[in-house]
Amino acid sequence: xxxxxxxxxxxxxxxxxxxxxxxxADASAKVVFLVDxxxxxxxxxxxxxxxxxxxxxxxxxxxxxATGGLANLIGEKEFSILFHEGxxxxxxxxxxxxxxxxxxxxxxxxxxGLVRLRVRQATARLAAVMAVAVAASDAExxxxxxxxxxxxxxxxx
Amino acid sequence: xxxxxxxxxxxNCKIVYYGPGLCGKTTxxxxxxxxxxxxxxxxxxxxxxxxxxxxxxxxxxxxxxxIRGFKTRFHLYTVPGQVFYDASRxxxxxxxxxxxxxxDSQLTRVDANEESMENLRVNLREQGYDPDRLPLVxxxxxxxxxxxxxxxxxxxxxxxxxxxxxxxxxTTGIGVFETLKAVIKLVLIDLxxxxxx
Ligand SMILES: Nc1nc2c(ncn2[C@@H]2O[C@H](COP(=O)(O)OP(=O)(O)OP(=O)(O)O)[C@@H](O)[C@H]2O)c(=O)[nH]1
Ligand SMILES: [Mg+2]
Numbered sequence: 525x526x527x528x529x530x531x532x533x534x535x536x537x538x539x540x541x542x543x544x545x546x547x548x549a550d551a552s553a554k555v556v557f558l559v560d561x562x563x564x565x566x567x568x569x570x571x572x573x574x575x576x577x578x579x580x581x582x583x584x585x586x587x588x589x590a591t592g593g594l595a596n597l598i599g600e601k602e603f604s605i606l607f608h609e610g611x612x613x614x615x616x617x618x619x620x621x622x623x624x625x626x627x628x629x630x631x632x633x634x635x636x637g638l639v640r641l642r643v644r645q646a647t648a649r650l651a652a653v654m655a656v657a658v659a660a661s662d663a664e665x666x667x668x669x670x671x672x673x674x675x676x677x678x679x680x681x
Numbered sequence: 682x683x684x685x686x687x688x689x690x691x692x693n694c695k696i697v698y699y700g701p702g703l704c705g706k707t708t709x710x711x712x713x714x715x716x717x718x719x720x721x722x723x724x725x726x727x728x729x730x731x732x733x734x735x736x737x738x739x740x741x742x743x744x745x746x747x748i749r750g751f752k753t754r755f756h757l758y759t760v761p762g763q764v765f766y767d768a769s770r771x772x773x774x775x776x777x778x779x780x781x782x783x784x785d786s787q788l789t790r791v792d793a794n795e796e797s798m799e800n801l802r803v804n805l806r807e808q809g810y811d812p813d814r815l816p817l818v819x820x821x822x823x824x825x826x827x828x829x830x831x832x833x834x835x836x837x838x839x840x841x842x843x844x845x846x847x848x849x850x851x852t853t854g855i856g857v858f859e860t861l862k863a864v865i866k867l868v869l870i871d872l873x874x875x876x877x878x
Binding site for chain 1: 688776
């Protein structure tokens with residue numbers, strides 16, 4: 525884990541959003557989230573009202589991490605796709621570009637097969653955007669360089 | 682690895698509370714949750730056993746206001762301290778920006794503290810971190826109990842790096858916010874330096 529900080533800028537953020545919006549429509553999904561593997565929410569589209577998105581992001585990351593640990597125990601690298609079936613809603617989680625998790629929530633208006641197909645298509649496009657974001661982050665280390673001790677102190681006033 | 686989102690102008694950092702079983706990690710988060718302004722904190726999630734031992738992690742998101750136009754968010758996690766949950770501890774350390782090592786001051790827990798500190802160092806190294814450089818704060822918890830080790834003893838056993846250290850009694854909240862504030866400061870200073878590579 526010696527990667528630097530990930531810095532997400534406006535153009536990449538917008539690119540992520542537009543891919544998520546297309547996925548939402550194409551897969552007839554209810555909500556789509558993009559989360560980093562540490563559990564931070566990057567972007568969401570669809571009807572996310574009523575969802576605690578912060579908790580969701582953290583648990584999705586915990587879920588991928590735990591099954592990844594299981595995978596290692598049987599000699600697999602990770603389980604890159606997880607599917608949870610509920611009574612009403614289902615959840616599809618998949619790893620994108622090694623560092624991100626794509627979460628799709630859908631009900632019976634869609635199907636696992638359709639979601640899986642659309643996710644596969646979206647994954648390649650998300651990975652391309654992520655590559656740009658990572659390259660930009662590396663060029664930009666120390667993104668908040670103007671931060672002073674006084675700034676930090678001000679948080680605790 | 683902190684995550685900086687320029688479009689929503691947010692800085693996200695991950696802080697992990699580490700330490701032996703029953704030292705009071707979950708109690709720290711519960712106290713922070715209780716005392717924090719509801720607008721500044723999200724829901725606390727505890728993945729625990731029926732006997733309230735942490736099974737996978739506790740999670741508490743905080744948003745502490747802005748610096749230089751950036752909202753600052755801190756995700757607090759605890760690890761499960763029981764020795765046999767080591768695989769879970771390693772997973773939770775991924776992407777960590779700063780660690781609070783919570784020690785149990787009771788004399789009977791001296792060995793458990795040392796083992797847990799060593800375990801932290803091993804697991805950090807395994808994740809590609811330098812355990813001598815990652816932002817770290819020590820908390821000597823349960824100072825309210827009788828039969829506790831002296832500060833000098835705890836310091837000698839656990840604080841080889843000479844990082845900031847605080848006495849605490851997490852059930853009543855003594856030292857809890859001092860510890861949190863200290864680790865947040867170290868994390869932000871580290872971020873300013875551009876993180877460790
Ligand atoms: N007297 C006293 N008891 C404490 C203090 N802090 C925690 N405790 C108690 O110690 C017990 C264990 O606390 P937890 O916070 O659950 O411990 P933990 O470190 O999360 O334990 P694991 O989840 O097993 O790793 C609880 O009964 C707490 O009330 C303290 O400062 N003083
Ligand atoms: Mg606990």
